[in-house]
Structures are given as structure tokens and as C-alpha cells.
Amino acid sequence: MFVAWRDLRFAKGRFALIGAVIVLITLLVGMLSGLTAGLARENVSAVTGLPADMIAFSGSGGDGGPSFSDSAVTERQWRRWAQEPGVESAEPLGVATTKAEAGDGNADGAIAAVSVFGVRPGGGLGPVPDGFGGDSAVLSEGAAEDLGAAEGDTVTVAGRELTVTEVRGDASFSHTPVVWTSLEAWQGIAPPSGPADPSDGSGGADGGGTATVIALTTDGGPDTDAAAADTDERAGTTTVTKADSLAAIGSYTSENGSLQLMRGFLFAISALVIGAFFTVWTIQRGPDVAVLKALGASTGTLLRDALGQALVLLVGGTAAGTAAAAALGAAVSGSDVPFVLTPGTVLAPAAVMVALGALGAAMSVRRITSVDPLTALGSAR
């Protein structure tokens, strides 16, 4: 690194330029990552927060896989699931996105879009383990804020008045805050519209068990998947892991896909830019490399120094960019910007930046290998 350090200082203009590019791309990637995670949280936190490891949807999947908006499970289906060996609990969950209004529906209360999650009282799915009966509701903080409602207030959801018994958690689904209520109230608010299960004699809303999906807690045994497929067959359901069920949230798949694509492009661009810079730089210092080789420097030493130099630049630039992204993220946290600031959202992309940049640099400094020391001897330099 003897020459490499001095080259860094001597050609500071050039290195500052590429360093600034690395800082800016890292900043962009960091912000995009925080935003992606923030948007994802608004989309899926209610589902990821469920105390379950698999989700059963109605139907056999069909085109495009299961979907929260199309699914409607019957009481019979969840009872069947509850009886399966290896299934520790099977809980019906109603999911519907609708409008809620603060007050009793006559006053001019605040109106907000919310996701109504109907859970069985005492079933353990909601934020209040003991459950809440009848026409009571537990608002997520987001819903309470949007509606300007607090404990003891009344909110009207799709014409049905619910009493707020508690404000708890920050569950959010498809960019709308969650209002938890009883499955019974939920059925009144959002009668499932999916195709009825022909094998289900009770049919429709009268059975008291109809919901959107079934949240399953399994014992995680080795043949859980095979057993689930088997039960799916008999119950007429499609069961996926909780992580896979996120794809069934329409807005999540499309948003997340395009944001990840942007991030991927940024990674590729930075690797290419760094590769291009070090290609030009390595070509420029070809004569110096020839001299050092003629003087007896081994190719390995020269490669190591060149890579070390690239790493100094990469790590320095990435650290600065990540720090800037973290600072910006901290500044917007608490505002309405959905930005999640965790080591995962800022450090992981930084590590990818360094790794890809190093790869780009490695591809370009490789040409040091082919520099012929004989060229140092001639008069034409």
C-alpha cells in the first residue's frame, strides 16, 4: 500500500470525484432501503405480527397464487385445520379494508381508510390476548391517530358502531392502519364475498365462522409441508408460510418488486461505475506498474496494493454514504415518511455496495497481471 496511499493523496481530485460518486450512490441505496422497509412495514406488519407460522387461504390457488382480497374460508375449513395433527392452533381471521369514521356516524368525525381485522375473542390473534367481545374495537396507534379517537370513544366502521376499548400496537396492512374487532362484528362489517365452500353445509355468514384466512400455528415438524398439502387437498385450501403469504397482499408485491428492482439497478450501476473508474485508472498507471515490475515487484504485491486502494476508497465512501443515509433516516423518523432505520436496512446494502464495488475493481485491476515490465526499458514511455 506504500505507493497506493501516496497515489490516493497525489491524485486526490480524481479519487475525490469517484469517492463522491460512491457516497451519493450509497446514500441513495441506503435511503431506498429504508424506504422499502418502511413501505413494506406499512404493508405487512399486521400479518408479520400474527402469532402464526402458516396462513391458509381458500381455494386451490389458481392463477397468481392466493390473495387476501379474494380469499374466504368457512367454519368447516378452519375446524378441519384445527383437528390436524401437528397443528397447535388454527384461528380464523377476517381481513377487510374499508372506511372508518370517528364518532357515531352522525357527527362529522374524522374519516380514514382502515383495515378491519376480525379475530375470535380469546383466540389470541389480536394485540389483546384476552380478546374483546361484541362491538368493541382495539385501534392500532395509526388508526387512533387518523381517526382522532381514544379509549372509550366510538368509531363507526361501515355503518357499525364500535367502542374503542384500547389503543395498542402499530399494526398496518396494505398501507392502512388496523382496527381489531371481533370476528362477529367483522362479519357484519365485511360479509365475505368469496365463493362458498360447496362442502360446507352452513354456508355464508350464518355459521359464525366465516373469515378471510386461517392463521395456523404448527409444531414445525419435518413433514409439516407434506401434511399441509394433504390437508389443503381435503379442506379445499391453499396454505403457505407466513413469509410467503405477504405476496398475497396485492400492494406489497408490486411496490416491493419495483423498489427492489431500483435497488438492484443502483447496485449494478455502482459496480459498473467503480469498475470503469478503476479500469481507466489501471490503464493510466500501466507505465508505473511496468516500472515496478521491472524493479522486481511481484504481480501479487501489485494486485494486493491496487485492491487495497480500491477497498479504502469503497469502505470510506460507503461509510460516509451510509452515515448520511442513517442521519437522514433519523431526521425523517417520526414524520409521515415511512422509513425504517435498522442495522439491516442501512448496513446490509452498505456491505453489498462494498462487495460489488470490490468485484468491479477486481475485474479492472486484473489487467495489472498482463503489464509487460519490458516496456519500462524502452525509451518511449
Place this chain on the structure above:
Amino acid sequence: MRLELNDVTLTYPDGDGRLTALDRVSLAVPGGGLTAVVGPSGSGKSSLLAVAATLIRPDSGTVAVDGVRVEGLAPGRLAELRRRRIGIVFQQPNLLASLTAAEQLQVMAQIDGRSPRKARPRALELLEAVGLADLADRRPHQLSGGQRQRVNIARALMNDPAVLLVDEPTSALDHERGSAVIDLIARLTREQGTATVLVTHDRAHLGAADRVAEVFDGRLRVPEPTG
């Protein structure tokens, strides 16, 4: 003999055939000896140095540097031989733009895996020997052509080489500065005990040499050592 070339033949690809740059050349130089090599342009002088410097493998013949036969050595071993036993003074100074004069010498320790910082006293000593004691912290663009050439010479001696190979060191200098550089090389050859081969096109500089070998069309004519 610290440098021995025996029956060396070197050809370059040339159109359909091959061009013979060195034709069964033999040369032996003892430690402390200065052999000047003269000859017209294109006669093979630089090729001779390149073979001695292990930068190019001859088609046939043998090369021994400080008793080490170079044929069959792997590239890594050749590089080691170059940095430890061979000093090269390039025709152009070939200094690294980002390094000061002292650092140009210190880098020789670094490429040999030693601490450049610890090598600094030795670098300053050599810079003093070539008359640049006061300019140790200047970068190449702050030095004159003659000063750069003296750094080039000092660098070649940094790792106490057994063999010193010098290719037309005065081509970029006026006559007076050129003579000073040749005298310097002659003095350092005696002081350091290197086996020195000095390629030059300027016959006025030959007085400093022990003997003068002439190349013509790849053939080397070496007079019997006198005295």
C-alpha cells in the same frame, strides 16, 4: 563473475520470419567492473540488457546473475532476483509521480517486503551519494532532468544489487550533465562492487569504463580485458 551471459541468442517475431536481436552473445562482468556497450541504434544493446535483467527469456544460451542461473525460474522467483540482485537504471528516469525522491528509493524496500520507514536512512544516504541530500522530499515534477536521472541511479542501488544495468542514462541530458552521471555510475560501481553494464551511444563517455564492448547486428565483440 557476478554477471555471466553465455552463448545467448534472442530472436523477435518479424513478419513471417524472425529477427535475430542477439546472436550467440557471451559476456562476463566481475564485481566492481564497468563494461560499456556501444553500437548503432537497433544493434541489440537494449535487448542485451533486457536479457541480463531477466525481463526477457533468450531463445538459447544461459544467464547467471550473482551465481544464480535464471533459466527455468518461475516469474515470482525472477521478480525476487530482480529486486534483490539486479539494479536497473532506465533510459528515462521512470520515477513514480506521487513519490518524493526518498520514497522512490524506499519503495524498493517495500516491494521486497521490508519496512519502507526503516529503509529511509539508507535512502537518504544514497541520495547524498548522488548529490541530492537536500532534495529528498521533492517530487519528480520539482526536479530537473539530471536530478531525476540521479534518483533513478540511486534507486537502482537501494537493495545492494550484485549487478547494475544502465541503459543510455544520458540520452535526455546535455553533455556536461551526461558526463557527471557517467562519472557517478563509475564511482558507485567501484564503491558498491557491482558488476555494471553501461549502454551508451556517446563515445565521449567511454573513458570511465574498464572495457568497451561493441555490438553490431546482434553480435558482441568484447576485447580482452587490459591491465
